[in-house]
Amino acid sequence: MSGTAKFIQQRQEVFRYIPGFDIEAVARAKVMVIGAGALGNEVLKNLALLNIGYVVIVDFDVVEPSNLSRSVLFREADCDGKTLKSLVAARRIRELNPSIKINVINGDIAADVGLGVFRRMDVIIGCLDNILARQSVNRAVFKIGKSWIDGGLDDTSGSVASYRNGHACYECSLSKSDRELIRQRFSCPDKIRRYASVGRMPTTPINASIIGALQVQQAMYEINGITDQDLLGKKLKFFGGINEMLITNMMEVHEPHCLSNDEYPEIIESDNLRAEMSVGDFLKWARSYFETENVTLRLDDEFVTSLMSEQTGAIFTVGIPRLSLDDQYVERFKQSDEDVIHIKDIVYEVDDHFPDQLLTLKEIGIPHLHIVNVLVDGDDKYVELTGDEAFLEFT
Template sequence: MEIAEDDRYSRQERFQPLGKEGQQLLGQSHVLIVGAGALGTSTAETLARAGIGHLTIADRDYVEWSNLQRQQLYTEEDARQRLPKAVAAKNRLQQVNSTIKIDAHVMDIRAEELESLIEGVDLILDASDNFDIRLIINDMSQKHRIPWIYGACVGSYGITYTIIPGKTPCLNCLLGTIPLGGDTCDTAGIIPQAVQIVTAHQTTEAFKILSGHPEALRGKLYSFDLWRNESMNVGIGDAKKESCLSCGPDAVFPYLSAANQEKTDVLCGRDTVQIRPAQRQTLNLKETADKLDRVNEGQIESNPFLVSFSVGAHRMVIFADGRALIHGTKDITEARKLYHRYLG
């Protein structure tokens, strides 16, 4: 039986707003996906099947059993081998579509790493797990005039927003407007349907940008809660600030500066990493302890000054200013992973 390769994208091409010309543009596009967890795997598979010509995937983590419930590219064998997520994602996507180019990078994304990946990229998709990285993506997007699509989900809640440099408010403009929260999938859980809704909106917006249809973009921030049967489109055009240091006329891209990035130190003579958030926080330690107690089965210890708990071979000590000590490791990447897993 002859394989009809030319028929591969026929159903997409029959969608009139896209057509053959739009499909050709998708095939010439390069998308960078930051993160290969639930959102990253879902968006990567959608774009690979759709024929995006070049995908670059960057992630610092490896596959664990708890990922298999929602991170759709991974298998039990990937978890047994603790295969890096970026590598496992590339392996699977090459089986899905062998005609596209896929680059996998096992790295902890900060400004320097992102700068090394940005050349030739047409669009950045956010599939990260914390706001430090998102603010770096935002500044890098503004610096290089590359659109990016913010996306996040936890529990049954999700949110997404498309940012076009020079036209829309950037993420820095929206700080204090959008709900940031402190919950993560490890503390509040997540249902896979929330992932799929965010994926659908992110990748549809990606199609519009890459196929040359910016007029079809939503132009609003979209959020939803599937369990509560709620959804909302919020017009935020007025949120764009002339004084914004990320996208205003006097932009200096503050989150690309070391002064505004998370600080990590391996403490001298101790098997401990200290992490300090880029901006000083004020945590409610009782609420933090209660939240962690729900997922750590009574291993929480607290006093008016700190919260301490064990996770595997590590002990985390969290202070009211957001600073944390991760005992039992000198590996900064591992320490960051634990910090963002439990503190968001």
């Protein structure tokens, strides 16, 4: 018997002790794990041991020495300043389970993961350490009518919650102080991106293990259709200091103006569409497909077309998605060390008047396999870049 076959047989033994879990369903399941830090490590380790079929790992960070005290998959040799968490986590879980199929996305959840990727998942698990990334996952997942499992760590405590449109909304559950943190982050025009420390909490290996395990348990409930004890619409809080857990029901309806309350009614798939096609070719496709000249591509995030120096008032023509605009990019436009660069002009809508029709959709901030919003004669349509399907290949 080969090593892998033996491994699978051992897994089947484990499942005999967990009533209601279907080994075939688990081996077919596709799970996206967003964030490969302390919590992501625990979740990925458990998924590998449970013989989950397919895993997508999303992270953009490199391994740092401070990660070693709480991350089961990282080693000292990984802290060379260039080893990506996503890749090393993938390698280590493959050591744990050689039959697992993995797709790694080295990127930012808000900018680099198309909605079509979310759409192809059975379970979406957030192992994130900041509010903005969670808000971004919530909006994405709700658009396609799926649920996601959020895990959060707070000193010695932590929480697990499962959100789905109509059951509970992460965005609506934000406190006043959370919202204030987000507002401050966006109020300064040239302090851009890497929402880094917004709402970040310290972590121990103990609460990371417990919360990560509860997230995976919820994932198994979802995969196996077990609903009587799952956490959909609920939040489980674990209090490490007093060894107690508390489950509360969350609010089912959205607050007015919640931006997560935007489920796409129908998604049009087309193999002819890819993120690497030009803006001009996309608009041409849309005019032909919808049989009208009146088509506009609406962007999820701003596309910056000019920057301005505060010191001299000089204006610079650029073309970069706002989410890609970081301090390093802005540096080259500074007229002196004290200069501050501001965003001058942004574009939300792309049509025949867009200045550079040769830019690709990717270059204007649309990720592979995304579902884009096209305004057709005043009506919203949702079109998937299905030609990018190979992007989600598992190896």
